[in-house]
Amino acid sequence: MNKYTFALLFSFISTIFHSQIEDFKNNYTPLMSSGTLPEIYTKSASEKTNADLDALHKTKGVSNRSAKEKFYLNSNFSQDRVLRSGKILFNSPLSTYVNKVVDEVFKSSPELRKQLQIFIVKSDVVNAYCFDNGIILINIGLLAQLDNEAQLAFILSHEASHFVKKHSLEGYVHSNARRGRFSTNVDWDEYKYSQESELEADIQGVKFFKESKYSYKGIPGAFNVLKYSYLPFDEIPFEKTFFEDSNLVFPADYFLKQTAPIKKEEDYDDSKSSHPNIKKRKEAVGKELGEFSEDGREKFILDQNEFYKIREASRFELCRIGLLDRDYAACLYNCYMLQKKYPANEYLKTTIGKALFEVAALKAPENWNYRKVLSVDVLDNSESKSVYYDYDAKEGSSQQVYHLLNKMDANQMAVFAMNYNWKLRKELKEQNKTVNRICDSLFVLLALNNDKDITYFNRTTRKDYLNDLLGKGPAKSDTAKKVQKLTSLADLDEADSDSKIKRIESSKVESELKDLGNKDSLATSKLDQYFDKYVFADFLNDQVFVNKYKAAVVVHEQVVADSKKLKPNPSYTNKGGLGIDKIVVLDPFYLKFDQRNGGSIRYFSSDEKLNEYSDVLKENAQMAGLEFDYVDFRTLKTGDMDKYNDFTVLNDWMGEFLNHNFSTNALVMNNDAAKMLQEKYKTKYMLWTGVIGVKVPKQNVGAAILATFLLYPAPFTIPYLLKKEEITYYVAVLYNLENNKVQFYQTVNMRLSDTRDFLNAFVYDTMNKIKKQPKYKK
Secondary structure (H helix, E strand, O other): OOHHHHHHHHHHHHHHHHHHOOOOOOOOOOOOOOOOOOHHHHOOHHHHHHHHHHHHHHOOOOOOHHHHHHHHHHHHHHHHHHHOOOOEEOOOHHHHHHHHHHHHHOOOOHHHHHHOEEEEEOOOOOOEEEOOOOEEEEEHHHHHHOOOHHHHHHHHHHHHHHHHOOHHHHHHHHHHHHHOOOOOOOOHHHHOOOHHHHHHHHHHHHHHHHOOOEOOOHHHHHHHHHHOOOOOOOOOOOOHHHOOOOOOOOOHHHOOOOOOOOOOOOOOOOOOOOOOOHHHHHHHHHHHHOOOOOOOOEOOOOOHHHHHHHHHHHHHHHHHHHHHOOOHHHHHHHHHHHHHHOOOOHHHHHHHHHHHHHHHHHHOOOOHHHHHHHOOOOOOOOOOOOOOOOHHHOOOOOHHHHHHHHHOOHHHHHHHHHHHHHHHHHHOOOOOHHHHHHHHHHHHHHHHHOOOOHHHOOOOOHHHHHHHHOOOOOOOOHHHHHOOOOOOHHHHHHHOOOOHHHHHHHHHHHHHHHHOOOOOHHHHHHHHOOHHHHOOOOHHHOHHHHHHHHHHHHHHHHHHHHHHHOOOOOOOOOOOOOOOOEEEEEOOEEEEEEOOOOOEEOHHHHHHHHHHHHHHHHHHHHHHOOEEEEEOHHHOOOOOHHHHHHHHHHHHHHHHHHHOOOOOOOOOOOOHHHHHHHHHHOOOEEEEEEEEEEEOOOOOHHHHHHHHHHOOOHHHHHHHHHOOOEEEEEEEEEEEOOOOEEEEEEEEEEOOOOOHHHHHHHHHHHHHHHHOOOOOOO
């Protein structure tokens, strides 16, 4: 590479870096992949497996050949599942930085460096993993927890050691031999290393680390990061006043007097863990290090500011991941810690608003009448949609957030969420469409789901209510006191502050307050029971707020009236006829299982049938006159990064939707998907579809064999014995990304083989129902 080319490349990477990681002070844009896709994406799992098997067959004297064949089969298809998850970030500032650290660590091992590929995974788990082909996965959760570059360097040394020592292959062979059978079910536990392998990787990692110029302090530091990996990325006390204002003050018992102490020890029981405990690992590494010097070694070799930008971006990404994964308490605490540093950041503010809404939505009771009146067709789950936060199991300051969310009932949570989002709406001058949408949804939650009329809320401010409770009354100016007119016995009684009764009552109140140890605690205790009633006191002077709330109440009244006209427990059947002209098909799936011998995935057969199924979808859409675009992982080429990003956005949307368990209350906050679909693909509908074919054991095989020899002529029973027993499951779900609903679904479960004719019949039926015009019947 000449100097000119290198300069252009450096300039390009720098531009990407600064465009994706901007000043965190005011806003943040979630990271996206850029550049070109790696070559590994252009080959199917079948192609990669065949190449590995060919190489294995050409090698003489291979022990455990059968186990290794199964390992390559499992490894390649499992790796393919990871790559197709949409969770991998390519050519992002994070991967660029980590690659530069890898360059530093393996300067003295250039051949090994060439074999290592770094992929960043959008996961909050504090971990890294190395595949047998040199692909190292680094989770964003790990980057968010690091204190310095040297810690990352040692973790990379450790993961590369797994590759050099071939631990993935040896661990698989060993675990299968121990079980005495083979299983091709995808399970990441299959690829966990043994404790012996982990210690060996630590020791070899030290050897690699010694060849670098990184400070040895990074080694125990890395272990400490792993030791406390179950905690958030920082430990900052959560202040009760963060969400409070003059009208919203949480009851005292909604906050813990003291959070649970952090108790993690290094010498814990590791008998059921794949990793040795931290104490054992530090001791083993200490022996390998022996005597050493820190001379010439640094915690940071690259630009220190770059490290902190990478770590900060990772922490912002954790806020987004928490939202997608429905870990709202973690999301809120992460946002809280970041907002202490960046109080004006709009991304953090809106993410908090989204998280509060989702908790309120999931706590709110379902309004089934509302669903029936609108004939909303979704895949229902009859289980409760309530959200529970196990704060007892948490340690450290974040426990306060889990406890707070646990204490609040559905209405309190909805009021809390509205209070935050309505103030944010005003702060952002009603320009943020997501916040506006959240507020509108909260009006519905309050009026419809929680059945709260606007009259439930008090126009009296919390301060005035407390004053009234204490006999002080609302504060008046001196001028008002001078011109006060006493026109009734009640006025005279209130004005007579020196009366015996007043002194007695005042004395009783003061006595009770002293007993509670707080001058206002008696009044406060009376207020706490219905603290949510006074939160909207100021909002009720805002005519826009009042009008929106009243509109939601009207909807509620209409739903109640309409629901009474319905027959008891009506049954709605989706008859199709949607009149939709265009859809996007998202990454169809096809799985073939064989349950006759313990159960296994038939990987090669699945891959072949998926190719056939893609053709079936295209052909039948054309026959039905339905226009559609593919966002299909298998069709991606190295230059299709835009398509890959489309895939990740849509996949995130569907993942978040499914995490909501089809709740009609919750909203999918990843609404970039809907916007992208409508602008780029000119549709708001996304079809997710696939097939599962299962070979099952025959019924009454013994009787058939016996009958062959004793009762019936062979021509009648032998065909039964030769016939394959199969069950085929077909599913098609059409999502409306604009209103977060399942627009249409179709499922088939038949004891038939998944022939081409079977696929054509049901796929055409689906496409035709989506395309044809609706027919309205009473």
